[in-house]
Amino acid sequence: IPRNNQVKLLQYIPAFLEEKKNILIEAPSGTGKTAAILFPVLKFALTRGLKVFYFTAKNTQQAEVLKFMKEFDKEEKIVTVQIQGKEKLCETNQQNCEDCIYAHTPSPELDLHEGHFSIDKLVDLAHRYKTCPYLLQFKYLTNAFFAVGDYNYILKDSIVFVESPKKSIIVFDEVHNLPDRVRELYSVEFSEEEFYQLEKFISFYPYVFLSQTENLIETFKEGIYSGEEIKLKNITKKLLYKFFRAYEIAISKQMGFLAAKLQEFMGKLNTLKHIIKYGPYGMVEKKGGMKYFILDTEKFFKDFNKRFYSVIGFSSTLRPPYYYLEMLGFSSKDEFVILQDEFPRENRKVVIIPKVSTLLRDREKTVDKISSIIKQLISIKKGNYIVFIPSLDYLDLFKKRLKIFGYTLLVQNAIMSHSERKKFIHKLKNSTGNLVLALSGGIFSEGVDYPGEILDGVIIISPSLPQVTEEREVLRRFYEEKYGDGFKYAYIVPGMIRVLQAAGRVIRSSDDRGIVVLIGKRFAYKEYIDLIPQHFYTESPYELISGDYLTEIKKFWSLF
Ligand code: SF4
Structure with a gap:
């Protein structure tokens, strides 16, 4: 530093x-x-x-x-x-x-x-x-x-x-x-099947216990589907108490399997207790059940x-x-x-190329155009480059359509072992002329250092917005109420975080030099460009938008 x-x-x-x-x-x-x-x-x-x-x-x-x-x-x-x-x-x-x-x-x-x-x-x-x-x-x-x-x-x-x-x-x-x-950790799903199993398990218990618990489970089910906070809070507490008793009995009678099931369910009830405590909470219907999670x-x-x-x-x-x-x-x-970036600004060239759409519906149409931009960029200076792409499907599209010569193409797989990843890094460290296709937000974009000559540039295709899911949509509505702009906080902010993390791979020390290229129309939109930190530009992030990126990048490399 x-x-x-x-x-x-x-x-x-x-x-x-x-x-x-x-x-x-x-x-x-x-x-x-x-x-x-x-x-x-x-x-x-x-x-x-x-x-x-x-x-x-x-x-x-x-x-x-x-x-x-x-x-x-x-x-x-x-x-x-x-x-x-x-x-x-x-x-x-x-x-x-x-x-x-x-x-x-x-x-x-x-x-x-x-x-x-x-x-x-x-x-x-x-x-x-x-x-x-x-x-x-x-x-x-x-x-x-x-x-x-x-x-x-x-x-x-x-x-x-x-x-x-x-x-x-x-x-x-x-x-x-x-x-x-935190939202991941404090989320829990309850399903009809699970309730059915629970009712079956507690049939091992004496009649009085059984009938009381069955009633509680029924009320809990109603609470889960209605999402009513007070009802849910009370019934979760009561049910936890009941199941704890049942658990103790199972342990004392050495019914290990039953104890394990009860413990698992109590763990879920405890998570739900926390979710309610830190409400407002999100709830979405899942196949055969409901999912709850922390929102705020x-x-x-x-x-x-x-x-x-x-x-x-x-x-x-x-x-x-x-x-x-x-x-x-x-x-x-x-x-x-x-803290401000103190690495020499002239060691890094950041450009935004907004002339092409990377929206989901346009990807098939624009993949060839983007591929030719990539080819132009990497032909200016032979080196090692990583292209960060927001989804596996999109990455596959580039894998099929991007034809490059004079470069070795390395493609990130959906699942990569530690040793496979090490091989990639080893290849970058020990040779030049490698083009990596990797996932934004994936293992090559965060927490990995590419010091010195290893990396000459990153090319980031599209803001990497999270997928639209029911959970995200609940979050969007929550942020809409909290900040008056749900889309920004549920989608754009996390999407740009991934972009900026990937961009940060290039300059890791004062001797590193490299280019950061952001490709996609949306990068020039106010909601996106405003999230670019100041250490990327001199006076305004709009100065990064480039009409003639080839000349600018050629000029940049000619300085070294
Ligand atoms: S963590 Fe596992 S191995 Fe260790 S004492 Fe507990 S049950 Fe045994």
Whole structure:
């Protein structure tokens, strides 16, 4: 990260933390952002006896953070733990740890007071000492100063992983992902089939219990379909209580299968309880049932943020700022820091080519025209380029119609293993003349660095708007009421986030050079272009619209 920004972060972060403020940071893409933010946070926490928890969406980023910790604490004197949930670490798939043999194996004679523990290391140790890796991580967590893991563990299970919230600083990487992640985590579906199964299961119970519970299930069903808040709230509470009793009986009678089913259903009821608590909630009809989900993440995060010493979130794209401040539950007492790009502006050429439509209905018609623009762009300077495309169908269309010579075409598949992805990056690192077709918002557009000569440019086809689904439409109506512009917040903002994340792949250090080309009519529309952060232009984003992109890009490359 450029020096000036580093200095700012070294000043701001401890000062704000001293006042226990939450901090949101927009910092342009580039190598070293994580380190520049973590360094002052860790220093502050060490002097105040606080713990630091770092959460991110990507495994690759967790590995980067652990690498940084190795630098920060070379001798591994402070306990650092990579955390994972039971679903990933459990070796026996048993519902209850108390019934599991691994929970009762004696604790290994380990030094719990120092060391860095990645998941691999924890699993390795657990195997060596014939104990459970999931439980072992908690032993280390008690003494840990630093922990890193996926968002889910803090958003859904903060009580499990964070022992002393008021003495913990929470750091979120790529924080723009959080509103959608919370909506995903706090969503639940109930189906007719499930109710039928439940009624069958509880027929094992004595008559009195059975008749009362059947009635409750019927009322719950009515509540689920009507969506009436008060009714739903009361009945969920009652049903939870009933099922907890049923669960205890199942456990005492060693009816494991029944207990597991009841536990699963109680988990769903608990999620619903939270969804209602953070209402207004969204509900949509699904085949044979109903789906509920959180709409307004502001309430959720307001509640979440106040539990910890401080919450720090950062991202390269937080536009519009007021939207993220609200959706992430920040208040006027908290801080929003915007850092400017300090990489030489002349090292990057950003152009918008708005002469072609990329609307769904026009794609078949315009794919050849866009293909010829791509060919022109990559022929100016031979190098490595990534074309980001918003959907798999659209990507397939380019795969069939884009004929290129003198370049190797690499195409992202719907599912790619870690090693396949590594092969792609390896190819880019070790050769030139590669054109990658990749998905916007996919594994090649976020959380991957392409330093130095690896990448000469990205070409982004179309704003990457989310698909129109019933859930999105409910969200659109919610934003319409909240901000008076539903389409913007439900579709354009997330669509442009993907675009800007992809654009950020090109310049990762002060020596990098490259082009960023946005193709599509809509990029020139006010609602879209206004979301482009200032570090992409000098005075106005409209200066990026190009009538003669070939001359401009030729001129740009001729400077090097
Ligand atoms: S003790 Fe470990 S292995 Fe056993 S059920 Fe619990 S998580 Fe699974």
